[in-house]
Amino acid sequence: MDVEIGLRVDGEPHRLVVDTRTTLLDAMRERLGITSPKKGCDHGQCGACTVLLDGRRATTCLALAVAHDGAEIVTAAGLADGERLHPIQQALLDHDGLQCGYCTPGQVCSAVGMLAEAEAGWPSHVTADLSGAVELTDEEIAERMSGNLCRCGAYANIVAAIREAVR
Amino acid sequence: MIPFDYQRAEDTRSAVATVTARPGAAFLGAGTNLVDHLKLGVAAPDLLVDVSHLPFDMIEPLAGGGVRIGATVRNSDLAVDPVIRQRYPMVSAALLSGASGQLRNVATTAGNLMQRTRCPYFQDVTTPCNKRRPGSGCSALEGYHRDHAILGASRHCVAVHPSDLAVALTALGAVVQVEGVKGARSIPIIDLYRLPDDAPQHDTVLEHGELITAVDLPALPMATRSTYRKVRDRASYAFALVSVAAAVDVERGTVRDVRVALGGVAHKPWRARRAEEALRGAPATDDAFRAAAEAELAGARPLRDNAFKVPMARNTIVATLRELTRREEP
Amino acid sequence: MTGLIEPKSIGAPLERLEGHAKVTGTAPYAAEHLAADTAHLHPVQATVARGRITGMDTTAAEALDGVLAVLTPGNAPRLAPGDDPELAVLASDEVAYRGQIIAAAVAETTEIARQAADLVRVSYAELPHDVELRADSAGLYAPEVVNPTYPTDTTEGDPDGALAAAAVTVDRTYTTPMEHNNPMEPHATVALWARDTLTLYESTQWPHGVRDTIARLFGLATDQVRVIAPYVGGGFGSKTIHANTVLAAMGARAVPGRPVSFALTRQQMFSLVGYRTPTIQRIRLGAGADGRLTAIAHDVVEQTARLKEFAEQTAVATRSMYAAPNRRTTHRLAALDVPAPTWMRAPGECPGMFALECAMDEMAIACGLDPIEFRVRNEPEIDPETGLPFSSRNLIRCLREGADRFGWRRRDPTPGVRREDGWLLGTGVAASTFPVFRLPGxxxxxxxxxxxxxxxxxxxxxxxxxxxxxxxxxxxxxxxxxxxxxxxxxxxxxxxxxxxxxxxxxxxxxxxxxxxxxxxxxxxxxxxxxxxxxxxxxxxNPDLERFAMHAYGAQFAAVRVHADTGEVRVPRMLGVFAAGRIINPRTARSQFIGGMTMGLSMALHEDSVMDVRFGQVANHDFAGYHIASNADVRSIDAIWIEEEDPHVNPMGSKGIGEIGIVGAAAAVANAAYHATGVRVRDLPLTPEKFLR
Structure with a gap:
């Protein structure tokens, strides 16, 4: 069944016809040619497709496009202002927090979403006091970024980059 | 993946009526598990009724001191809710140990409870599985079952329930509010989930078309001192090998009341009633914790490759209770 | 070798030139070269481990709206005979392994292609299969060579006699499981067949190799095929060429003028693009009372596919690592009804050095020596295997530098005695090595x-x-x-x-x-x-005949094992490497720590579990096959020592992409022993192995 929906991606409005089976990820990659979000597993098991969906970090491979008519999406491409990178992106370059680059846009979006969560005082699995203040230690950053797998093994540099960007 | 129709539910009544009337229909929440199943061919609905926008996104106080959690409250929002964090820390801890930040941001409360086992054979339509295709056989029984059940399994199914949240809710004695064509009903969560017996295709007692609208937490003062300990292979982003949700009320070295539930060990979140009984009135010591854990696990029937879960569950129960009671002492 | 070039830019920590494109996600990977008219391909895979296809009904698939073609062994283009049976796609009705491609649907969208593939009905005449590697597997054989061209077996002196006479011996068997490369970007091709030329946007480690192979198989001149791979999302050995690329080209040929995209699913990657063979390795070491090795024997049993031989060179590193007058290495293969193993980051060295370096730890303890001192005592002056001098070898400097930085000298060797908040603490060390390869062409x-x-x-x-x-x-x-x-x-x-x-x-x-x-x-x-x-x-390089050329390193790990649950964590790793001149310190460090991180992942997590009944990996996705997550990696660092080597190449550099993984798992396993007193010789180090 085909359905027409609207999406706003990186500030650009799009009208498109999707199969009800089409995921938000495939709608962007295959219908709109927006390939900044990557497909690494297609089952919510790697985080490569992470974007900011209506303001929050979210995987897009398990979201049906038809259920997100009208959604506002920001990808890693949209976080940069032309040549000017988002501080997280610049920090990843400075700390070489990437190698093959395939998980990287998802790491970027996840980091940006994660920082907003920490800013809002959200605890994590490794927060000792669930009701206390949040301090973004390396352990906290690593835990909060664990939904983004990186096979090249850039984790240590990703954590360093985020630590730096927060400072 | 076969094609399906999609409807956005206007209200609960019509959503329930629509799904009830159509055998091939299913409710869609965030889709973080259902879309998995669509891709794998595990589920093949002909209609999805999207209930993620129904007005069940509130966390509200209940008369009597409890808390009502709406079915569409996202896992993140539930985990970080100040009341939940303060009064039911095991709920927050369970949620925060599950999945990843980006999945928790979309996954719903009811969807979390209704997620299905991650048994690899259940998810692989090229292998037999009684849960997916009744009567085809259980591939895990003699196959890869390191992650599987040690309690309450049958020869028809040895899968475990994957939810962390449900384990905490089971320890708390939460009650699930359900809407059906015949009206509303309340189901204690302990009764929501089934053991596999000879019908593992049914994870829960819900009938086709029944919709979870809320989960009620009881006023349970002792839950302010509760926790959730998850043992897993990876430090994060992994399902439990064994998990323990526990709350304990100790007075002058004696256990007055205790709640313990186990995850990763059974087809349902496992309320450790035998352990609880053994502990009430017992001294809050490692020996008593161990004896209680052993009483609970006496009925364990591990498989060839998951016998480790018995000592792992025992040790984790002891460690969790030790941690809680140590914390409680001034 | 002619002189080294003068380093000016070499040695500078330049930022990745393509970094901007990668952090914004605008660097195009293979599957992202899509046009409005791109069609999509989805394969049908065999659901038996061995047998013959007796029937295939494609009626429903072909009838589906939006389906452009259904490829089967009956209608697929005939390929020229090649030397790689894995690439003989849709060439016969025979099924050699479960998951083998037996048909494919090409359709307007991915959803329709997938649905069409699901609609293809297949019947089989099934044959008995054997997919299980055992130390006593039937029909173990010695291959002619092991990869790429090393002798299968080597013997020097009288290892059995020396072992019998040794004052101290270690005789242990170590195993490593099947592991999958799992680059983050699934293998993908966008193929366009137009006007007698074939263009492939390909996720590959070797565009020229893909071009030559595809041209040969399809009977084209090499200039009729163009393979483009500006960005590749990791490979780790798995992106040479596999059946998926051939199938994509076939799909494109079925719809000339239209691009066809074929990106594997993560699940498909567990049967179609290779893996590291499981290994069973018996190591025997003999030493005198002075802690000098008198004998080293390393006997390897591993698997290959009945369809195609792949002989991992698991014991090869052992031949050059330590001095001992009596040495033997052997490789035996079991040919099973499985997909062919392939290259995976440091093939040979990675699994082989896990076994050797754990055994060296056990031997050091048996000799009452510090594991670093034990290795120093057994440092060879020349390559024991070839008798050639080393072009440079700085293993001992790496060990000593690492010992200083890691705080090794304060270490109490007693196992199982350090406890903190319920965790048992330990540290371990292992050596690392990787040869200097130079490929022609x-x-x-x-x-x-x-x-x-x-x-x-x-x-x-x-x-x-x-x-x-x-x-x-x-x-x-x-x-x-x-x-x-x-x-x-x-x-x-x-x-x-x-x-x-x-x-x-x-x-x-x-x-x-x-x-x-x-x-x-x-x-x-x-x-x-x-x-x-x-x-x-x-x-x-004439110096190749005159010198043995290898890079070396020392891996240090701190490990915590939870006393109650057996959970294993690695709070700290340090690698010290000697790998010639470092071209770019920034990206080099990433290579080293990336390898070490994959070694940590291998140590703790990675395990493709073969279901022997079905002949497939049971845990075939990223939820079941764990690779290390960010939280698994804590402090991890790599440094290197200055090394001048004028013999290797004009840059003075040795390869660094793989050495980081070599020895890492052994360092972790040795540290876990030091923490707990439990010696785990079978990877991965999962919690149950430490539970008491």
């Missing part, structure tokens, strides 16, 4: 552009290694210009040929070709003008 061109810039062209490929940047640095120094004066073109088979991005050989092989081209250019054009152009190729 690379060529490069240098062309003067306007404004004093140079275009440097070679069909190299950057799979995340940093080749975009390091090759620009090498070209800059070879031309004596700043790196931003270099306009590098790689990742396209239309460029001069490049060898595979594998074996940590890229910088040596491609870099040498670039240096050769630059030297030729500078000789030919002392006053270059726009449009001047010269070419060069990777020269032979």
């Amino acid at each position: 690379s060529a490069a061109t240098v062309r003067r552009l306007a404004g004093g810039r140079y275009r440097v062209q070679i069909d190299a490929v950057d799979i995340g290694t940093g080749a975009w940047t390091s090759l620009a640095q090498i070209a800059a120094d070879a031309l004596d210009v700043p790196p931003d004066a270099v306009d590098l073109r790689i990742g396209d088979s239309a460029l001069p040929p490049g060898s595979v991005a594998g074996g940590s050989s890229g910088t040596t092989s491609w870099g040498s070709a670039i240096v050769d081209a630059a030297r030729t250019f500078r000789e030919k054009f002392p006053d270059p003008e726009e449009g001047d152009e010269a070419g060069g190729a990777t020269p032979d």
